[in-house]
Amino acid sequence: MKTIIEPFRIKTVEPIRMTTEQERSRFIKEAHYNLFSLKSEDVLIDLLTDSGTSAMSAEQWSALMKGDESYAGSPSYYRFEEAVNNLMPFKHIIPTHQGRAAEAILSSIIGGEGKVVPNNTHFDTTRANFEDVGIKPVDLVIPEGRDPAADHPFKGNMDIGELENLLQTEADNIPLVVITITNNAGGGQPVSMANIRAASVLSKQYGKPFFIDGCRFAENAWFIKMREDGYGEKLIEDIVREMFSYADGMTMSAKKDAFSNMGGWLALNDDDWAEQARARLILTEGFATYGGLSGRDLECIAVGLKEIVDEDYLQYRIRSIQYITEKLDEIGVPVMKPAGGHAVFIDARELLPQIPALQYPGHSLAVAMYVVGGIRGVEIGSFMFGLQPDGSEVAAPMELVRMAMPRRVYTQSHADYLIECFEEIYRRSGDLKGYEVTWQPPSLRHFTARLKPL
Ligand SMILES: *Cc1c(COP(=O)(O)O)cnc(C)c1O
Numbered sequence: 001m002k003t004i005i006e007p008f009r010i011k012t013v014e015p016i017r018m019t020t021e022q023e024r025s026r027f028i029k030e031a032h033y034n035l036f037s038l039k040s041e042d043v044l045i046d047l048l049t050d051s052g053t054s055a056m057s058a059e060q061w062s063a064l065m066k067g068d069e070s071y072a073g074s075p076s077y078y079r080f081e082e083a084v085n086n087l088m089p090f091k092h093i094i095p096t097h098q099g100r101a102a103e104a105i106l107s108s109i110i111g112g113e114g115k116v117v118p119n120n121t122h123f124d125t126t127r128a129n130f131e132d133v134g135i136k137p138v139d140l141v142i143p144e145g146r147d148p149a150a151d152h153p154f155k156g157n158m159d160i161g162e163l164e165n166l167l168q169t170e171a172d173n174i175p176l177v178v179i180t181i182t183n184n185a186g187g188g189q190p191v192s193m194a195n196i197r198a199a200s201v202l203s204k205q206y207g208k209p210f211f212i213d214g215c216r217f218a219e220n221a222w223f224i225k226m227r228e229d230g231y232g233e234k235l236i237e238d239i240v241r242e243m244f245s246y247a248d249g250m251t252m253s254a255k256k257d258a259f260s261n262m263g264g265w266l267a268l269n270d271d272d273w274a275e276q277a278r279a280r281l282i283l284t285e286g287f288a289t290y291g292g293l294s295g296r297d298l299e300c301i302a303v304g305l306k307e308i309v310d311e312d313y314l315q316y317r318i319r320s321i322q323y324i325t326e327k328l329d330e331i332g333v334p335v336m337k338p339a340g341g342h343a344v345f346i347d348a349r350e351l352l353p354q355i356p357a358l359q360y361p362g363h364s365l366a367v368a369m370y371v372v373g374g375i376r377g378v379e380i381g382s383f384m385f386g387l388q389p390d391g392s393e394v395a396a397p398m399e400l401v402r403m404a405m406p407r408r409v410y411t412q413s414h415a416d417y418l419i420e421c422f423e424e425i426y427r428r429s430g431d432l433k434g435y436e437v438t439w440q441p442p443s444l445r446h447f448t449a450r451l452k453p454l
Contacts, residue, residue: 004319007312008408011058017041024371032450033435035366035376044374045414046406050342052098052255052262053406056300060259063303067296072287076295076302083302087237087309088214088244090267092274096285097292099215099253100125102266105280106211106251107133109273110175118166119178119213120145120158121185124384126178126213126251128444131389135175138166145189146397148336148347153227154192155338156183156220158199167206177203180213181220181243185380187400188216188321188340190223193231193242200246209248209270215256217243219341222314236309249273254297256342259304259407263297313408317341320415321405327419331426342404348381349399351429357382357395359434359454365401365425367453368432373421377403383435384446391442 019027019042031037040046046053068074081093096102103126110117111133122130122137130137140162144150158179167174179199183189196212203210221239224231231239244250249268254260268274278288285292307313318341325339328346336345348355348362355361362379369375378384381399388394403418433454440449 004316006408006411007310007316008057016044019044019374021371024374028367028370032438033363033367033453034446034449034451035370035378036447038370038376042374043370043376045410045418046376047343047403048376048378050256050404050406051253052260053409054255054259054261054304055406055408056259056261057303057307057408059307060300060303063299064296067294067299069295071290073289074295074298076298077289079302080298083305084265084267087217087240087305088250088267089241090244090247090249091269091271092267092277094266094268094274094277094281094288095291095293095298096264096266096281098255098262099213099251099264100129101285101292102251102253102264103129104132104284105266105277106249107135108280109276111135112175114173115175116166116170116173117176117178118158118163118174120156120180120191121183122178123180123184123213123215124444124446126180131443140166141183145183145187148187148334148345148350148398148400151337153190153338154195154223155187155189156181156191157195158191160195160198160202163199163202167202167208171206174206174208176209176211176248178211178213180215182216182223182341184215184342187336187345188219188342189336190220190227190341192228193224193239194228196243196246210246211268212244212247212250213252214244214250215253216341217252218257218308218314219318221309222311222318223341226318236311236314240309254301254304257308258301259307260297260301263293263301265291317405317407320412323412324403324415324418328422331419331423333422333426336400344403344405345380346377346401346403347399348379348401351426352432354430355432355434357399358386358393359436360399360451361434362399362401363435363451364432365429367435368425368428369401369421372425372428373418375403375418375421377401379446383437383449387440387443387445389443
């Protein structure tokens with residue numbers, strides 16, 4: 001059969017509260033035009049993030065009951081550690097309450113004024129955590145990765161030539177090299193095994209530890225299986241193990257490719273760094289065998305890590321993103337191609353050429369999606385990234401809107417509804433206007449800033 005079905009049945013449901021366009025216009029105004037300030041009950045299809053929004057399986061819900069809440073040495077920790085080690089055999093596995101806590105702990109070890117960290121593209125929390133300790137984050141994705149229309153099987157790849165340049169010019173200032181799989185901020189685009197290997201070899205040549213930001217490791221492995229020579233017959237688990245075999249450590253948000261609603265970890269091989277990390281963990285998160293998590297969360301992650309590498313799931317997952325991307329492309333909506341792993345990305349600069357970058361075309365589109373269809377996406381462009389540490393504003397390299405798909409949550413008819421909404425948005429696109437920020441915090445402004453339409 002050529003139809004790919006959702007490889008699950010639904011046992012528990014959550015109602016969607018229906019709203020009208022008129023009501024939604026009022027809700028977004030009351031939220032100061034910030035989609036993060038909406039009540040989620042006022043959203044029909046919530047594609048704000050794929051983070052922590054997964055539907056848990058019956059297996060995970062039953063594992064919850066096995067959660068052992070002992071302060072130290074809980075069996076839940078050991079099941080978690082074993083599940084992580086099965087895929088990512090690092091010496092030290094340090095649980096945290098989510099990915100950014102792992103980043104903050106890592107930052108506390110490697111930070112300092114004048115330091116520089118290369119990455120294919122830093123995700124927003126990674127960037128903010130590094131900047132917070134004086135590190136300058138440098139994005140070195142290949143040129144195709146910056147062009148939403150460019151076709152490349154691994155648009156998330158690191159530019160190895162640029163990495164070598166930086167390693168030469170900033171040698172003493174680079175505490176480690178990071179690669180993010182898949183490249184979230186750059187469109188959920190995958191990184192090839194060859195690229196991971198090359199970045200790792202180069203880092204070692206210059207004596208630098210090589211870390212993976214592994215939030216979507218299973219989706220990345222699926223793309224490698226589908227697109228990279230020599231991997232078509234390999235098991236996803238083995239592809240995952242090979243990816244991490246090149247790394248000295250990783251940060252992870254279990255809210256992505258571990259099917260958990262909460263959690264993360266920092267894993268690494270270096271004993272000295274691990275000791276510093278655990279000292280920091282105890283100060284900010286909790287004891288070494290629970291981090292910021294309940295025993296039951298650790299159990300959910302352990303089961304989630306087994307389910308996420310299932311090929312039927314990954315095939316359905318990646319295909320559902322491709323389906324929406326193809327349909328929007330047919331309508332004429334400029335989408336990031338080829339489709340990434342967890343989200344559909346729309347190029348708002350191209351869809352709304354009448355809106356200048358610093359009037360946030362992506363944000364304008366995101367508001368229109370909510371008003372027209374009750375769909376909540378998120379701007380990834382000058383509103384999210386334009387504010388500089390010194391308070392000035394610079395246009396981001398791309399003006400994207402991301403619709404991130406929660407895992408195992410929405411069905412084909414939700415996708416078809418979304419596509420129909422876009423037909424309407426496309427018709428109205430010429431009338432959409434820009435926005436102005438009326439209040440903002442000094443960093444990560446997109447979460448709380450207030451705006452008004454121009
Ligand atoms: C989500 C994410 C993080 C941060 O994880 P949280 O659990 O949200 O703190 C870091 N890097 C990437 C690539 C992510 O997608």
